[in-house]
Amino acid sequence: VQKELAGREELDVAIVSPAEPEPLERVGRELGLTVPLLSDPTWSTYRVFGFGRAGARTLLLAPRTWWGGFRAVLNGRRPHRPTEDYAELGGDVLLASDGRVAWIRRSRNAADRPQPGDVLCHLQSGFRPTEGG
Protein backbone atom coordinates (compact mmCIF):
# COMPACT_ATOMS: atom_id res chain seq x y z
CA VAL A 1 0.00 0.00 0.00
CA GLN A 2 2.78 2.41 0.91
CA LYS A 3 4.54 1.95 -2.42
CA GLU A 4 1.39 2.80 -4.36
CA LEU A 5 0.11 5.60 -2.13
CA ALA A 6 3.24 7.33 -0.85
CA GLY A 7 4.21 10.39 -2.79
CA ARG A 8 0.66 11.19 -3.85
CA GLU A 9 0.08 14.88 -3.41
CA GLU A 10 -3.43 14.47 -2.05
CA LEU A 11 -2.63 11.99 0.72
CA ASP A 12 -0.10 11.41 3.47
CA VAL A 13 0.56 7.91 4.77
CA ALA A 14 1.86 6.83 8.17
CA ILE A 15 2.40 3.27 9.32
CA VAL A 16 1.81 2.22 12.92
CA SER A 17 3.49 -0.94 14.16
CA PRO A 18 3.70 -2.72 17.50
CA ALA A 19 7.48 -2.95 17.07
CA GLU A 20 9.82 -0.81 19.15
CA PRO A 21 11.37 2.16 17.28
CA GLU A 22 14.79 0.58 16.79
CA PRO A 23 13.70 -2.66 15.06
CA LEU A 24 11.03 -0.66 13.27
CA GLU A 25 13.67 1.62 11.79
CA ARG A 26 15.74 -1.40 10.69
CA VAL A 27 12.81 -3.17 9.04
CA GLY A 28 11.64 0.05 7.40
CA ARG A 29 15.10 0.50 5.93
CA GLU A 30 15.17 -3.10 4.68
CA LEU A 31 11.78 -2.68 3.03
CA GLY A 32 12.61 0.73 1.60
CA LEU A 33 9.74 2.45 3.40
CA THR A 34 9.88 6.23 3.29
CA VAL A 35 6.70 7.14 5.16
CA PRO A 36 6.69 7.84 8.92
CA LEU A 37 6.87 4.64 10.96
CA LEU A 38 5.21 5.00 14.34
CA SER A 39 5.82 2.65 17.22
CA ASP A 40 3.01 1.43 19.48
CA PRO A 41 4.34 -1.56 21.47
CA THR A 42 1.40 -1.47 23.87
CA TRP A 43 -1.14 -1.65 21.01
CA SER A 44 -2.95 1.27 22.65
CA THR A 45 -4.08 2.89 19.41
CA TYR A 46 -5.19 -0.47 18.02
CA ARG A 47 -7.56 -0.77 20.97
CA VAL A 48 -8.77 2.81 20.64
CA PHE A 49 -9.83 2.11 17.05
CA GLY A 50 -11.35 -1.23 18.01
CA PHE A 51 -9.22 -3.53 15.88
CA GLY A 52 -9.96 -7.06 16.92
CA ARG A 53 -8.11 -10.23 17.66
CA ALA A 54 -7.95 -13.24 15.41
CA GLY A 55 -9.15 -16.58 16.65
CA ALA A 56 -7.04 -19.69 16.08
CA ARG A 57 -9.22 -20.66 13.13
CA THR A 58 -8.66 -17.46 11.18
CA LEU A 59 -5.09 -17.11 12.39
CA LEU A 60 -3.77 -20.54 11.48
CA LEU A 61 -6.23 -22.30 9.24
CA ALA A 62 -7.47 -19.64 6.85
CA PRO A 63 -6.10 -20.17 3.33
CA ARG A 64 -5.83 -16.39 2.87
CA THR A 65 -3.48 -16.21 5.85
CA TRP A 66 -1.18 -18.85 4.37
CA TRP A 67 -1.41 -17.25 0.93
CA GLY A 68 -0.49 -13.88 2.40
CA GLY A 69 2.58 -15.38 4.05
CA PHE A 70 3.53 -17.18 0.84
CA ARG A 71 3.26 -13.95 -1.15
CA ALA A 72 5.44 -12.18 1.41
CA VAL A 73 8.16 -14.82 0.95
CA LEU A 74 7.85 -14.51 -2.83
CA ASN A 75 8.39 -10.77 -2.40
CA GLY A 76 11.65 -11.46 -0.65
CA ARG A 77 10.56 -11.16 2.95
CA ARG A 78 12.00 -13.73 5.28
CA PRO A 79 9.79 -15.69 7.65
CA HIS A 80 10.52 -14.75 11.23
CA ARG A 81 9.62 -15.80 14.69
CA PRO A 82 6.93 -13.37 15.85
CA THR A 83 7.86 -11.11 18.73
CA GLU A 84 4.53 -9.31 18.82
CA ASP A 85 1.14 -10.64 19.88
CA TYR A 86 0.23 -12.60 16.79
CA ALA A 87 -3.50 -12.67 17.49
CA GLU A 88 -3.92 -8.90 17.33
CA LEU A 89 -5.31 -7.60 14.06
CA GLY A 90 -4.70 -4.26 12.44
CA GLY A 91 -6.63 -2.05 10.10
CA ASP A 92 -6.61 1.20 8.20
CA VAL A 93 -7.94 4.61 9.14
CA LEU A 94 -8.33 7.40 6.64
CA LEU A 95 -8.57 10.82 8.27
CA ALA A 96 -10.03 13.74 6.36
CA SER A 97 -8.26 17.07 6.33
CA ASP A 98 -10.52 18.34 9.13
CA GLY A 99 -9.36 15.55 11.42
CA ARG A 100 -12.48 13.43 11.19
CA VAL A 101 -12.47 9.72 10.39
CA ALA A 102 -13.36 9.45 6.71
CA TRP A 103 -13.03 5.67 6.54
CA ILE A 104 -12.09 2.91 8.92
CA ARG A 105 -11.41 -0.64 7.88
CA ARG A 106 -10.81 -3.34 10.45
CA SER A 107 -8.93 -6.40 9.23
CA ARG A 108 -10.92 -9.61 9.50
CA ASN A 109 -7.91 -11.92 9.42
CA ALA A 110 -4.14 -11.79 9.35
CA ALA A 111 -3.91 -11.33 5.57
CA ASP A 112 -6.88 -8.99 5.14
CA ARG A 113 -5.56 -5.70 3.77
CA PRO A 114 -7.25 -3.14 1.52
CA GLN A 115 -6.19 -2.52 -2.04
CA PRO A 116 -4.70 0.94 -2.70
CA GLY A 117 -7.59 1.60 -5.06
CA ASP A 118 -10.05 1.12 -2.19
CA VAL A 119 -8.28 3.80 -0.19
CA LEU A 120 -8.27 6.25 -3.09
CA CYS A 121 -11.95 5.54 -3.75
CA HIS A 122 -12.82 6.49 -0.18
CA LEU A 123 -10.51 9.47 -0.30
CA GLN A 124 -12.41 10.80 -3.31
CA SER A 125 -15.89 9.91 -2.07
CA GLY A 126 -15.60 11.45 1.38
CA PHE A 127 -17.28 10.00 4.47
CA ARG A 128 -18.65 6.51 4.05
CA PRO A 129 -19.51 4.47 7.12
CA THR A 130 -18.21 1.03 6.22
CA GLU A 131 -16.39 -1.65 8.07
CA GLY A 132 -14.23 -4.31 6.52
CA GLY A 133 -15.18 -3.27 3.01
Next chain:
Amino acid sequence: MSIEAGDPAPRFALPDTDGNLVGPADYLGRPVLFVFARHLY
Protein backbone atom coordinates in the same frame (compact mmCIF):
# COMPACT_ATOMS: atom_id res chain seq x y z
CA MET B 1 -18.31 2.98 21.77
CA SER B 2 -16.53 2.13 18.54
CA ILE B 3 -15.13 4.77 16.26
CA GLU B 4 -16.80 5.08 12.89
CA ALA B 5 -16.63 7.29 9.84
CA GLY B 6 -17.61 10.85 10.64
CA ASP B 7 -16.27 10.73 14.20
CA PRO B 8 -13.46 13.04 15.26
CA ALA B 9 -10.14 11.22 15.25
CA PRO B 10 -9.03 10.22 18.74
CA ARG B 11 -6.00 12.05 20.03
CA PHE B 12 -2.79 10.10 20.14
CA ALA B 13 0.89 10.68 19.59
CA LEU B 14 3.35 7.88 18.92
CA PRO B 15 7.13 8.01 18.55
CA ASP B 16 8.53 7.69 15.06
CA THR B 17 11.91 6.13 14.35
CA ASP B 18 13.61 9.46 15.11
CA GLY B 19 11.88 9.82 18.47
CA ASN B 20 9.45 12.53 17.35
CA LEU B 21 5.89 12.21 18.61
CA VAL B 22 3.47 12.04 15.69
CA GLY B 23 -0.31 11.87 15.68
CA PRO B 24 -3.42 12.98 13.83
CA ALA B 25 -2.92 16.59 14.92
CA ASP B 26 0.20 16.74 12.78
CA TYR B 27 -1.84 16.06 9.65
CA LEU B 28 -4.65 18.58 10.09
CA GLY B 29 -5.33 20.23 6.75
CA ARG B 30 -4.34 17.16 4.76
CA PRO B 31 -5.92 13.72 4.46
CA VAL B 32 -3.79 10.97 5.97
CA LEU B 33 -4.01 7.21 5.93
CA PHE B 34 -2.86 5.50 9.12
CA VAL B 35 -1.98 1.89 8.35
CA PHE B 36 -2.08 -0.20 11.53
CA ALA B 37 0.12 -3.15 10.73
CA ARG B 38 0.31 -6.35 12.73
CA HIS B 39 3.97 -6.49 11.83
CA LEU B 40 6.04 -5.20 8.95
CA TYR B 41 7.77 -8.39 7.81
